[in-house]
Amino acid sequence: MSDKEDHADYTDGESSEKPRRRFRDRSKEVLSKQAIKIAKQAEEHEKFINKVTHLIGVLGFGAFCFLLGARPQDMPLVYCFFYVIFVPLRWIYYRFKKWHYYLLDFCYYANTIFLVYLLFSPRNEKLFLVCFSFAEGPLAWALIVWRCSLVFSSVDKIVSVLIHLLPGLVFFTIRWWNPATLEAMRPEGTGTSERAMWPYVQDKSYIWTWLFLVPLVAYTLWQVLYFLIVNVLRRQRLLRDPEVMTSYRELSKKAQKANNMWWRLSGLLGDQNRMLMYIVFQAIFTVATMALTVPIFFSYELSVIFQLLKVSASVWNGGSFLLEVMPRQVILKEKRKSEVEPVQIHSEQS
Numbered sequence: 001m002s003d004k005e006d007h008a009d010y011t012d013g014e015s016s017e018k019p020r021r022r023f024r025d026r027s028k029e030v031l032s033k034q035a036i037k038i039a040k041q042a043e044e045h046e047k048f049i050n051k052v053t054h055l056i057g058v059l060g061f062g063a064f065c066f067l068l069g070a071r072p073q074d075m076p077l078v079y080c081f082f083y084v085i086f087v088p089l090r091w092i093y094y095r096f097k098k099w100h101y102y103l104l105d106f107c108y109y110a111n112t113i114f115l116v117y118l119l120f121s122p123r124n125e126k127l128f129l130v131c132f133s134f135a136e137g138p139l140a141w142a143l144i145v146w147r148c149s150l151v152f153s154s155v156d157k158i159v160s161v162l163i164h165l166l167p168g169l170v171f172f173t174i175r176w177w178n179p180a181t182l183e184a185m186r187p188e189g190t191g192t193s194e195r196a197m198w199p200y201v202q203d204k205s206y207i208w209t210w211l212f213l214v215p216l217v218a219y220t221l222w223q224v225l226y227f228l229i230v231n232v233l234r235r236q237r238l239l240r241d242p243e244v245m246t247s248y249r250e251l252s253k254k255a256q257k258a259n260n261m262w263w264r265l266s267g268l269l270g271d272q273n274r275m276l277m278y279i280v281f282q283a284i285f286t287v288a289t290m291a292l293t294v295p296i297f298f299s300y301e302l303s304v305i306f307q308l309l310k311v312s313a314s315v316w317n318g319g320s321f322l323l324e325v326m327p328r329q330v331i332l333k334e335k336r337k338s339e340v341e342p343v344q345i346h347s348e349q350s
Contacts, residue, residue: 050153057152072177075170076118083115086159101246107163109222110134114167129210135167136296137289150318161314212290219286
């Protein structure tokens with residue numbers, strides 16, 4: 001092939017790539033504008049939406065408790081419905097708030113794996129153990145450690161709680177309450193070709209491998225990908241706009257303001273290595289919580305206590321938010337509003 005032909009092929013490829021790139025950029029711009037428009041409209045009707053959310057949240061919580069007792073085998077369907085509906089809506093809201101990098105956090109990575117497992121491979125025992133480790137390990141303890149609050153008047157807080165709480169309840173019901181699983185765990189049911197999700201368990205080394213070691217490898221993969229995306233590929237974007245939030249930015253901001261133990265520990269190697277210390281602390285937290293899933297997996301009593309602990313913690317935090325945090329937020333909003341209104345009136349008169 002001649003040089004002219006090579007150049008023509010290259011030019012054709014480049015010209016065909018440009019319309020595709022323009023189409024992607026245009027689609028992204030349209031989606032972003034729509035997300036901002038919807039979020040702004042929601043903020044304008046915040047009080048009404050909060051009342052409706054409170055009503056639906058209370059009724060939904062009651063319906064969920066009924067289903068949990070009456071039809072535990074349907075919990076995976078409830079979870080899939082929740083994920084498909086509310087996670088895209090959260091992206092819209094977070095895109096407007098410049099919080100969309102939160103959706104790269106481990107909880108969304110894990111929840112995506114849960115969805116794939118429940119929809120496409122519900123009889124895969126090994127994948128079940130990995131999901132159980134994620135759900136009853138880092139996600140469950142994050143609900144307690146990061147003080148997620150069950151506040152029925154806030155869609156954002158309800159979704160935050162359910163993202164961390166619902167997976168553990170789903171895998172708890174599969175492990176202990178699902179009729180098909182209970183049938184499969186009978187000694188006479190082992191070895192049959194039609195056994196359900198979890199068979200009669202005896203090999204503890206197998207459990208440790210798939211409940212601890214493999215999930216740890218999967219977590220490490222996420223950590224590497226997260227670091228490459230946020231700290232390498234999107235580094236300049238984050239440096240240009242300090243309003244764009246990530247988990248590390250929010251946690252470090254709160255820790256610095258409070259000057260608490262975590263802020264002092266993260267600075268042991270200097271301010272330039274705080275991100276590294278954050279990754280180390282998160283890794284220690286993940287290893288410890290994944291190790292705790294093994295006794296939880298083998299003990300029904302411990303599993304029940306853990307579910308009650310998670311629900312109680314989120315309800316307690318919700319009460320603290322309503323009685324302590326929300327009144328302060330209302331006062332600040334009214335103060336800002338009173339400061340803005342005179343300025344607007346003055347500008348209209350002039």
